Amino acid sequence: MPILEVENLSVTFRQYASGLKERNIRAISNLSVTLEQGEVLAVVGASGSGKSLLAHAILGILPANAETAGSIKYCGETLTAKRTQSLRGREIALVPQSVGYLDPLMRVGNQVRTAVRNGKPAEEQRKVFKRYKLKSVVEKLFPFELSGGMARRVLLSTAMVSGAKVIIADEPTPGLDPEALNEALLNLRELGDQGCAVMLITHDIDSALRIADKIAVFYAGTTVEIAPAKDFTGDGEHLRHPYSKALWGALPQNGFTPIPGSQPHSAALPPGCLFASRCEKATKECHQAQPDLRELRNGKVRCIHAT
Template sequence: MAILEVENFSVSFKQYKAGLKQIHNQVISSLDLTLEAGKILAIVGASGSGKSLLAHAILGILPGNARTSGTIKYQGEILTPARQKALRGKEIALVPQSVNYLDPLMQVGKQVRTSVKISEDAVGVQRKVFERYQLKQETESMYPFQLSGGMARRVLLSTAMVSGANVIIADEPTPGLDPVVMKEALQNIREFADIGSAVMFITHDIDSALRIADHIAVFYAGTTVEIAPVENFTNKGEELRHPYTKALWRALPQNDFIPIAGTMPHPSELPTGCLFAPRCPLATPECNEEKPQMRDVRDGMVRCIHAN
């Protein structure tokens, strides 16, 4: 069942150049994806491809110079700024990339309790979830600076868990973790889906995504180029649909370790047609005419006129 739907969504930022000339840089364009209850959709792509920006757009925390178009629907209704404010931290929760999201002046137990539903015993719920994440009771009286990195991440996970949110957005929650802690963190994220939440797992690490996700959405230059079941990421990538996804897969060290020629375009210099065309070995003159639409191909979705 679809919980959150992003349809033809775009984000641009107003900037001023010399002489106070106003320009709009399109950072996300024509983006489409759907989050389903009990499922994890992993968002992968290079830095600057728009992954975290999408999370901020869903939460309604974009900076003031941002302009958006298209729609975001939550449970079938448009997610207006007023609804975003009302739902943020309650029905739509964020597991952020940085532990700096914790208030340095508040004990972590109190911080977690603020996300507990009003009708519940906040202290009891907080202590139960701390026990679940192997955080001792004395941890609740600590301040963020007193926590190890692993403890701080578990506090952030606790905050999302006690909210009972229908949508969990985990934004790069595993960078810099050793293998044991990373395995634990990924298991914790999988738990959100197993209890019925729709999860968006943002990462640059395809290997991590494959361990817990149901589908993977591949971002390039601010748009989705492919959404595929995790089972398609195998062997030489024969089951994948988009040339960029295949190249990304083959660039991994455990595969062919073949680098992708060229660089991703800057938002101010996007090509008129397919955004990947300047780097694509399959590009034809048609690819430069207009941006391809997302379409269904072999139980997945792809933005490429050559995919079959």
């Protein structure tokens, strides 16, 4: 049984466009993804494809004007707002993007201690700092005094001390030098190997491939493909969805080939396949209804033409 199961999740924001006219922005539509214990799942996609919102939806920390539909299950149990509240920071932990997510006026050691759920806070915090090779002086520092690599390890520490079984890492790698990047990735892989379920949200496919078991490709707020990491090889001939192939082909080492057009805006989504307007294979049916996510060759794809 998957530890975390997201089924047909939709997130809609109500906004006042001009005057009192409301408009709905559908940031995530019909998104489905599952996470197994001991697995590292990478969620990749361009900016604005709804990756971070998925993390916030799982943790139940979306802004007040967001409406969700669909279901999120933890160990088979459907999450209610109340249940999510009791799980976050205990069973499900977030590793945020940057040092900006730490309280600027609180010493980092104390911030890690507030995340401890079992055991003595100070002891647990020192243990985890030692494990991540953070000197004891670091616990007395303020966030602005940390280097990028140190901040990375402090943020990871907050998730570690919580003892959570599901770790959601939201863009944890930008701005790191190759050495720190390598270390950050290894730390996440290590968590997976210890039995945690890790969701790595990133737009850096190369990094994701180094540690992930599965890759979920996001486009305009939905999953277009879920594929084993090993399918991302060669010219992308093993990939299922045209967008995944285009994304793979756009990497510098794979030809650096861009495709025309851009992701549709979430306030004006087309009725049919979200990728149809940029797709070479698009036919009339593609523009009529959004295809369902279907099983294909040990993965999943949301495309009627995929083989």
